Amino acid sequence: MLEQEILGMKLSNPLFLAAGILGTTASSMKMVARAGAGGIVTKSFSIEANDGYDNPTIVKIEGGVINSVGLASPGVEAKKEELKDLNEIRDKTPVIASIYGDSEEVFSDVANQTKDYVDAFELNVSCPHAKCGFGSNIGENPELTHDIVSSVKDNIKDVPIIVKLTPNVTDITEIAKAAEDAGADALTLINSVGPGLRIDYKTARPILNNVFGGIAGPMIKPIALKCVYKTYETVDIPLFGVGGIRTYKDALEFLYAGASLLQIGTSIMYEGPEIFKNITHDLSNFLEENGYKNVEEIIGLSHNLG
Ligand SMILES: Cc1cc2nc3c(=O)[nH]c(=O)nc-3n(C[C@H](O)[C@H](O)[C@H](O)COP(=O)(O)O)c2cc1C
Numbered sequence: 001m002l003e004q005e006i007l008g009m010k011l012s013n014p015l016f017l018a019a020g021i022l023g024t025t026a027s028s029m030k031m032v033a034r035a036g037a038g039g040i041v042t043k044s045f046s047i048e049a050n051d052g053y054d055n056p057t058i059v060k061i062e063g064g065v066i067n068s069v070g071l072a073s074p075g076v077e078a079k080k081e082e083l084k085d086l087n088e089i090r091d092k093t094p095v096i097a098s099i100y101g102d103s104e105e106v107f108s109d110v111a112n113q114t115k116d117y118v119d120a121f122e123l124n125v126s127c128p129h130a131k132c133g134f135g136s137n138i139g140e141n142p143e144l145t146h147d148i149v150s151s152v153k154d155n156i157k158d159v160p161i162i163v164k165l166t167p168n169v170t171d172i173t174e175i176a177k178a179a180e181d182a183g184a185d186a187l188t189l190i191n192s193v194g195p196g197l198r199i200d201y202k203t204a205r206p207i208l209n210n211v212f213g214g215i216a217g218p219m220i221k222p223i224a225l226k227c228v229y230k231t232y233e234t235v236d237i238p239l240f241g242v243g244g245i246r247t248y249k250d251a252l253e254f255l256y257a258g259a260s261l262l263q264i265g266t267s268i269m270y271e272g273p274e275i276f277k278n279i280t281h282d283l284s285n286f287l288e289e290n291g292y293k294n295v296e297e298i299i300g301l302s303h304n305l306g
Contacts, residue, residue, distance in 0.1 A: 001284045002038075002295050006238055006260055007160040007185055009094040009119050013038035013280045014295060015251070018242050018265035019098035019122060019164070020044065020069065022273070026085035033093035035273035036280060040086070041263060042079070044098040044124040046134075047110055049075035053210040059198050064217020064244070065266055066196050068210035071100055071127055071134065076113050083117035094119035096162065100127065102134050104151035111156045121159060123152065126166035126191035128214040136166040136191070142178035149182035162240065164188040165227070167220075172227045173234040180235045188240040188263065189227040192216045217266035218244040225257050232258025232300055246271065248282035255295065256302040 002013040016039040022028045023043040032040060052072025059066050073079070079097075086095050097118040101107040111121050125145055127135030138144045145163070152161055163179040165172055167190040176187055192214025198207045206212075224243025231239060241259030245251055246267040254262055267275055283295070292298060 001287055001293075002280055004260065004296060007120055007162075009039065011038045011094065011261070012092065013276075013283075014255075014261045015276050015279055016041055016096070016240065016261060016263045017268075018263035019124065021265045021268050023098075024073075026082045029082075029086060029095070030089055032273055032276070033089045036276035037093060038261075038276075038280075039094040039096065039119075040089075041096045041098050041122055042083070043073060044071055044100045044127070045073035045076060045079045045110070046071070046100050047076050047106055049073065049078070053208075056208055057210070057213070059207045059213070061198060061215070061217075061219070063219030064215060065269070066194070066198055066208065066213040066215050067192070068195075068208045068213035070210060071124075076110050080114055080117065083114055087117065090119060096120045096122050098122045098124050098164070100124040100134055104148050107148055107152050108155040111152055111159070115156055115159045118159060120162055120185070121152070121156070122162045122164050122188055123149065124164050124191070126164050128166060128168055128192055128195045136168060139164075139166045139175060139191075140169050142174050145175055146178040146182040149179050149184050153183035160185040162186040162188055164191055165231075166191050167193055167223050167227050173230050176231045176235050180237055184237060186238040186240060187231065187235065188242060189231055189259075190220070190224045190243050193220045193223055193243075216243070218246055218250075220244050221250060221253075225253055228254060228259050229257040229302065232303065245279075246275070248279045248286060251279055251283055252286065252298070255298050256300070258300040258303065260296075260299050
């Protein structure tokens with residue numbers, strides 16, 4: 001019912017772990033695979049280790065969280081070992097490496113060093129709280145996005161390239177088209193919204209050490225859905241929908257809007273890793289009860305209702 005084959009990956013269900021949540025160590029990613037995720041996206045990493053920002057880096061808000069982890073990661077050498085350790089799960093649970101950099105060379109270099117251990121790359125050109133030159137500095141600009149994607153595509157021939165987009169732009173379809181024209185095999189929409197701010201009402205101090213951070217969780221779902229819906233009408237490559245998915249009803253909305261695959265981030269903090277089994281169970285039941293034979297029948301359904 002939920003099986004699909006996309007980008008050469010044979011998937012038992014469409015629900016992936018989103019980048020940055022439980023994706024830092026091989027053991028936590030294996031745990032998420034055992035919990036029933038259809039696939040895994042690692043925490044973003046680059047060539048060099050990055051300490052990120054000082055604590056506090058995450059604060060709960062109504063309907064989600066604000067984070068400024070700042071792309072903290074151990075660098076490609078350490079990450080390679082984690083990825084090798086994941087080889088044993090890859091036949092059942094494909095692994096996508098989320099990578100970042102500040103130039104075409106850095107993206108291609110990280111990808112070259114790790115391409116033997118992953119099923120696809122997700123280029124993070126969309127982090128709203130990355131240091132200048134990284135993250136959404138790239139993904140807000142169609143030319144820069146195009147150049148980075150086409151350079152990685154030139155260098156990495158046999159591993160699919162997915163590009164993760166920021167919603168913090170005037171027209172996300174312009175960036176989506178630039179990525180598709182550059183050869184992207186799929187797109188992930190969306191990275192966190194904002195940045196936003198929370199202030200401690202007792203001390204008047206911003207709560208996050210970095211002051212600002214990216215907003216995620218159920219409160220961003222309408223924005224994420226809009227991005228998927230509009231992009232589905234613009235490009236011909238598969239879309240990963242992410243942003244506030246917590247129940248099978250949220251998953252259905254993203255599939256109807258045009259996402260072929262889905263990712264779950266913040267809701268794991270609230271529901272635990274069982275969220276993968278709960279949503280796949282409820283989604284299968286819904287499809288069966290409504291006479292569908294396969295999840296593919298409902299992808300983009302909202303666009304075809306006349
Ligand atoms: C604590 C935290 C860390 C994150 N780290 C990354 C990251 O390393 N790379 C990335 O592309 N997105 C990162 N994200 C964004 C998520 O992958 C996702 O796009 C976003 O949170 C929206 O999905 P959600 O509402 O299900 O959390 C992070 C989000 C959170 C909350």
